Amino acid sequence: MNSNKVKEAKLLVEEAMKHLKTGFFKWRPDFDSAAASYQKAALTFKNARAFEQSYTSYMALADCHIKNGSRFHAGKAFEEAGQVQFKNLKDMAKGLSCFDRAAELYLEDGTPDTAALCLDRAGKIVQATHPEWSISSYMKAAEIYENEDQTRFRSAAEMIGKVARLQVSLKKYTEALKSIAHEMKLWSQVEGSDNGARARLTCALVLVHLQNGDQVRAEQSLYDSCNNIDGFDESEEYEALQQLLEAYNGGKQEEIARITNTPLFKYMDTAYAKLARSLNAMGYSRSQAMSNKTLVSSSENFTVSSDQDVPCGTTDSGQNQPAMPSHETGTQPSASDIHEIDLT
Numbered sequence: 001m002n003s004n005k006v007k008e009a010k011l012l013v014e015e016a017m018k019h020l021k022t023g024f025f026k027w028r029p030d031f032d033s034a035a036a037s038y039q040k041a042a043l044t045f046k047n048a049r050a051f052e053q054s055y056t057s058y059m060a061l062a063d064c065h066i067k068n069g070s071r072f073h074a075g076k077a078f079e080e081a082g083q084v085q086f087k088n089l090k091d092m093a094k095g096l097s098c099f100d101r102a103a104e105l106y107l108e109d110g111t112p113d114t115a116a117l118c119l120d121r122a123g124k125i126v127q128a129t130h131p132e133w134s135i136s137s138y139m140k141a142a143e144i145y146e147n148e149d150q151t152r153f154r155s156a157a158e159m160i161g162k163v164a165r166l167q168v169s170l171k172k173y174t175e176a177l178k179s180i181a182h183e184m185k186l187w188s189q190v191e192g193s194d195n196g197a198r199a200r201l202t203c204a205l206v207l208v209h210l211q212n213g214d215q216v217r218a219e220q221s222l223y224d225s226c227n228n229i230d231g232f233d234e235s236e237e238y239e240a241l242q243q244l245l246e247a248y249n250g251g252k253q254e255e256i257a258r259i260t261n262t263p264l265f266k267y268m269d270t271a272y273a274k275l276a277r278s279l280n281a282m283g284y285s286r287s288q289a290m291s292n293k294t295l296v297s298s299s300e301n302f303t304v305s306s307d308q309d310v311p312c313g314t315t316d317s318g319q320n321q322p323a324m325p326s327h328e329t330g331t332q333p334s335a336s337d338i339h340e341i342d343l344t
Contacts, residue, residue, distance in 0.1 A: 005048030012041035013057065020064075031068035035061055042080065051088040055081050066105075072114075075105035079118060086125050096122055096133055103140065112148055116141040116155065123162070131166050138162045150191060157186035157197070164204070165271040173212050180205050188228070198229050199237045203265065204272045206241050210248055210279055219245060240264050253281045 016037035019030040042057035062077035082098030085091045099122035106115035123137035142159035145152040164179035184201050187194040202225040209218035222241050226233045240259060247255035259265070260276035268276065 001050055002048040005044055006050050006053070009041045009044035009048060009050070009053065009057070012037050012044060013060075016041065016060070016064075029067075031064045035064040035068065035073075038064060039077075046084065046088075051084055055084045055089065058084065071105040071109040072111065075102040075109065075114070075118070078102035078105065079121075082122065092126055092130050092133065096126065096137065099137070100140075103144075107144070112144050113152075116144040116159070119144070120159065127166070131170060135163050135166050138166075146186075150189065153186050153189045153191075157183050157190065160186060161269075165269055168204075168208065168271040168275055173208050177205065177208055177212075180208065198225070199232055199235055200268065202229070202232070203237050203241060203268065204275075206244070207265075207272060207275050207279065210244075211275055213282075215245065215249055215282065218248075236264060248279075248281055251281045256281050 016034040019034035019037060022029055038057050038061040042054050042061060045051070045054035045057055058077050058081035062074045062081065065071070065074035065077060078098045079102045082095040082102065085095035085098060099118055103115040103118045106112070106118060119137045119141040123134040123141070126137070127134040138159045142156045142163070145156035145159065160179055160183040164176050164183055167173075167176035167179055180201055184198050184205075187197045187201070202221060205221045206218045209215070209221060222238070222245070226238065232238055240262065244256065244259050246252075247259060256279055260279060265276040266273060
């Protein structure tokens with residue numbers, strides 16, 4: 001912490017407080033002058049790494065702007081305060097509270113786009129560490145866009161898309177299905193073309209349903225898209241999803257792996273691409289598959305020593321029976337025993 005800079009900032013705070021004082025010859029506080037001093041103080045504290053004092057100064061700055069009727073500039077001050085909390089003081093709850101307040105002030109000022117972008121920025125900042133809070137911010141931003149005219153539906157769809165992908169990453173599949181359906185509805189209301197967004201989202205919808213083990217709803221989603229999206233039944237997505245559903249219902253894990261490794265699924269958004277790679281056929285168990293591989297490997301590597309007598313049975317007298325493997329004597333199983341190991 002730079003002590004000289006801190007002293008300089010404290011003098012600026014004192015200066016701001018003087019501008020706010022009233023007296024016999026000064027009936028109204030000078031909010032403009034106080035705001036200018038608080039802004040300089042906040043930045044100086046920040047450069048001196050006195051972050052708590054910087055945050056306090058930004059909050060005082062916001063209060064001056066509110067009392068002076070400048071909601072937009074108050075919103076900017078709250079954003080700055082939130083940035084200090086996010087990046088320096090690491091108090092995510094306070095940071096989000098600042099961004100929420102900033103968005104409210106932007107809405108009151110009549111700038112909804114700025115409010116939505118503010119919430120989008122907050123969501124991005126906390127996405128890696130607090131995805132649940134990020135989802136909340138994105139949903140608020142989407143709601144703002146939806147409440148505007150139809151030209152904002154594209155932006156609303158993009159916000160809901162972020163929500164859906166985060167929910168998939170968190171394995172909240174039931175919530176993700178609702179978000180994907182909401183996103184598809186918004187894209188259907190976008191003026192002009194959706195540029196294939198709904199076709200791609202049908203792939204996401206089917207993948208999530210299959211991950212939930214619900215092939216009936218997955219098939220219904222495919223059928224609904226055929227009815228609601230022009231040309232979908234002739235698209236690459238339709239053909240790939242048909243093959244995927246057949247492989248899933250048939251328990252063909254290798255075929256599922258082949259299909260989900262094609263560019264259509266491989267280059268989807270990261271959350272959906274990971275989901276595709278983790279998809280298992282109906283009744284397929286990865287642990288069972290690993291067990292099978294182990295058994296096959298063991299049977300292939302099993303050898304019988306040439307100088308060891310392998311007991312075998314005779315069929316003419318019926319008296320001698322095939323000797324069973326014995327753990328006590330160390331006797332190894334015969335070739336016929338190996339063939340009887342269940343690899344299923």
